[in-house]
Amino acid sequence: MEKRTMIALLITIVLLFFFQMYFAPKQQPVQEAPQAKPEQQIQTKTDQPAQVKTGGATQQAKKEAPKSAEVKVAQRFLAETPLLKVTFTDLGGGIDSVKLTQYKETVKEKNDKELIEDIKPFSYLPRVSRSSNGEIASDRTIFKPDKTSITVKDRPETIVFSGTLTDGKRVRKIYTFFPDKYTIDMKVEVEATEADKAMVDFAVISGTNANTYVFKGPFTYNGKKFEQIETTDKNIQVDKGYTYAGLDEGFFAFIWIPAEDSRFPLTVLKGENNVPVLRMSMDKSMATGRLFFGPKQSEVLKSLGVKADQVIDFGWFHWIAVPLIWALNMMNKVTHNYGIDIIILTILIKIIFYPLTVKSSTSMKKMQKLQPKIMKLKEKYANDKTKLNQEMMGLYKTEGVNPMGGCLPMVIQIPVFFALYKALSGAIELRHSHFFWWINDLSAPEDLFTFHVAGYALPLRILPLIMGITQVIQQKMTPTTADPMQEKIMLLMPIVFTFMFWGFSSGLVLYWLVNNVISIAQQYYINRKAT
Secondary structure, three states, rough: HHHHHHHHHHHHHHHHHHHHHHHOOOOOOOOOOOOOOOOEEEEEEEEEEEOOOOOOEEEEOOEOOOOOOOOOEEEOOOOOEEOOEEEEEOOOEEEEEEEEEEEEOOOOOOOOEOOOOOOOOOOEEEEEEEOOOEEEEEEOOOOEEEEOEEEEEOOOOEEEEEEOOOOEEEEEEEEEEOOOOOOOEEEEEEEEOOOEEEEEEOOOOOOOOOOOOOOOOOEEOOOEEEEEOOOOOOOEEOOOOOEEEEEEOEEEEEEEEEHHHHHHOOEEEHHHHHOOEEEEEEEOOEEEEEEEEEEOHHHHOOOOOOOOHOOOOHHHHHHHHHHHHHHHHHHHHHHOOOHHHHHHHHHHHHHOOOHHHHHHHHHHHHHHHHHHHHHHHHHHHHOOOOHHHHHHHHHHHHHHOOOOOOOOOHOOOOOHHHHHHHHHHHHHHHHHOOEEEEEEEEEOOOEEEEEOOEEEEEEEEEEEEEHHHHHHHHHOOOOOOOOOOHHHHHHHHHHHHHHHHHOOOOHHHHHHHHHHHHHHEEEHHHHHHOO
């Protein structure tokens, strides 16, 4: 029976590593971008369109129509709402900064969360360009706003930027803000003919993913299927019937939601420095829609009315993860501490699975009592495997023992573990959620102290260490039928689990630790009751 227990544990580990390797988002190697956003001098005369990689090769965009201009310093204009701080630049009349006032950049900083990463040469959005007579005209000129700033309190406010492309064609970008929404209504008007179609580019995030436990990259939704685009090595054409498209930052997202009459063909491509770009090819001179800059929070996304909650990806066991997150949120209304909520949720899960735990323990004890008879059968039929299996199955039937009864309950709990893995790794609710003392972010690995040795950072993490100790105690208390060699192999399991959980979010490690502690208490009760 111990062999089957070992197999169940090994399957769990293999599945977890398989999931992490093939289904968790992968970091794409990119060139490092500058870290700061200095207000640099902008010379429209020398600005060139961004290079776009097509089919793995880099092609320089067609030469831009020349236009003389003086060297000017880009000016910025602020639009504030209770939820957003949006900064515009007169270079192109675009958005170059979006800060979420309800979220912080890091758990230790007081700066508001910046959603537009430093991804030069994409210094603002939307970027408008137009192809005419073999030349590319861009909007990298100075635009004039109709007001210098807006503050949205109790009613919508609009700001309009008017300017031209580098070939002199007129462009207007109109933005409307709302006091209680993460969305910005946007209208782009471009002076163009049917033959000279305009393109609108959206770029928000880099190609670097610092958190490999959550997806980062482009996505699309066509009303039926939600698709995450893992790589943009090749241009991906999106049918004009799409409902929305966007860029996932991990815990936050940018979403472009076109109006019914503005669902133009869309291309997902890779720009300079591997920056993912959404390019809309306008079929007419005007495009309207909504820009969403906000958290991947279920109720917020549902309020968009386009099934945007599909952006929250909980994997294969979505149907388990969603109720678990809902339960955490309900409990948090009372406790106001997600760490306590995880502990309560773990206790409830262990209560639900307690009958299976009893069944598993009872089955393993029966198998333990049968070991002397099984050893005699192995000695008697050492050279006849077929007969041995027949005699063992007969013994199981006579004694009323299910050989799978010990490991099957463990296998049944694997989907719950994977659902919690996804839920506790990517839930916006746990981001910067404080538990106690040094555990101040349940969505990230804990970091009590970091040692620096030979240029390497070695973080000290208490929860995984305690979890490893509880794993040893639990293993010692569990009924076993292992031979000495198997016992030695099983002693490695706590070490494997400790290293495996070392880089997991503290919320997930907390769940597994509490799960072990409760399992120890349950096993102690079962063992005492049996004596």
